[in-house]
Amino acid sequence: MGAPARRWQRTLQAHARAQSDGPYGHAGRGRLLRGVPELRPHLLRERCQFRCRRRADRTGAVLSVSVPAPAADRRLVLLLLAAGIVAAFHVGKAPPALPSLREALGASLTQAGWVLATVNLVTAVGGMATAMIADRLGHWRLVVGGTLLGALASAAGAAATRLDLVLALRIVEGVAFIAVVASAPALIVRASRPEALRTTLAVWSTYMPIGSGLMMLAAAGLLALADWRLVWGTAAFLSLAMGLALMVGGGPRGDTTPPAPAARSFLGDARELLASPGPLAIALCFGSYAACWFAVVGFLPTLQVERLGMSPTAAAVTTAIIVIANATGNVGGGWLLGRGVSRGSVIAGSALPLSLCLVGLFVDGLPDLVRLALVTLYSAAIGVVPGALFTGITLHAPRPALAGAATGLLMQGSNVGGLIGPPITAAVVSSGGWPAAAWVTTTALLIVAACGLFLQGREARIVASRQGAAAP
Secondary structure: OOHHHHHHHHHHHHHHHHOOOOOOOOOOOOOOOOOOOOOOOOHHHHHHHHHHHHOOOOOOOOOOOOOOOOOOOHHHHHHHHHHHHHHHHHHHOHHHHHHHHHHHHOOOHHHHHHHHHHHHHHHHHHHHHHHHHHHHHOHHHHHHHHHHHHHHHHHHHHHOOOHHHHHHHHHHHHHHHHHHHHHHHHHHHHOOOHHHHHHHHHHHOOHHHHHHHHHHHHHHHHOOOOOHHHHHHHHHHHHHHHHHHHHHHOOOOOOOOOOOOOOOOHHHHHHHHHOOHHHHHHHHHHHHHHHHHHHHHHHHHHHHHHOOOOOHHHHHHHHHHHHHHHHHHHHHHHHHHHOOOOHHHHHHHHHHHHHHHHHHHHOOOOOHHHHHHHHHHHHHHHOHHHHHHHOOHHHHOOOHHHHHHHHHHHHHHHHHHHHHHHHHHHHHHHHHOHHHHHHHHHHHHHHHHHHHHHHHHHHHHHHHHHHHHHOO
16 A cells, blocks of 8 residues: 555544544544644544545545635635626627727727637636746735736726727736636635535636626627727726725635645646646637637627627627526536536536537528527526536646646636637638538537546546545
């Protein structure tokens, strides 16, 4: 029996003694547990984590990382969720405002496309690196700094008079966005009780559909009053207010600071993470999901105007509602995992049937209301995928200290998919018409399902190996 297995066996024996009425247990108040490092002061929390691990088989286990909070810090979790939603405002503000921006600055359609894609491009390039920087500099610092940086960049963008300045400031907004969304999950993990972690991370995954969808709805009303500058200014004001709320609300309470990282190189950590099949499969799964999602949502207003005869305003409002519907699935994914449904079943069981919904959206012959109902069903149900993937990061990370970097890799995969999905769909539609887009979405969802099944098999092996190490 190796050293790790012996340590795990001693931990199990200590838990068994703690549950007794002897001097090691409740009656003796654990007074003879001094030989077990750090177990006596954290006995109740450790026993709770142990029970969660015993129930982990086939449930998409979530293991805690770093040093968990002594108690759930709901204030911090709500602040971080609000910060993520506000960060997503900078993603959702651009699509409705593009016509006004093009008219004011004389931008071509290609240049306007870069206004949309720049935030995704920054995240696609630097997601994992940003998360690893946050592990070293502090996650709370990057959340607050990213929120304030987004406010500054959006305010400067509202005053810009040239398109090149707008594009440069969109790069800054992308840096601010990834600083927030790559840093917040690590804080959420440490501020949540182990038994509630699955649900908390699933709720966190709603930041993108809620934030971008709400901003799309707000932009539709703001553009009726003024041009795109009002939309940019509103996003800046809300980000500034969020930054002030973060500073006034304070950072994590108690001992939620992660331990100092071991003396390992930045590149060494990156190589270790990229050599791990689990995080790579999560990133590929999220990337394929995002490629399909952004292909559908990005072209949905155009499809509604050209094929369904809707007005641009009605199309924008309908699209925003469909985007917000995705949040129900995000929460649903965590709920299903908590009820014992495996991660692979959640992911593959949603991706395969929902590919048929998108076939119905793009092909000819269906009534308009049926098409909209199908795409709304797709948006709501496919949202279980992000919820399932976020809760699997801590299980598949090669070591707990790399869970933050694994989150950054997930975000990087998501934004790579968001970058390549719409151009591929546009090229296919240009050559074969709207029905040909169904081939793109079906292929992407098949990759999602395959990754989900791979994760299920890998999780079964991880749980079996840990149970084997625990056996005497």
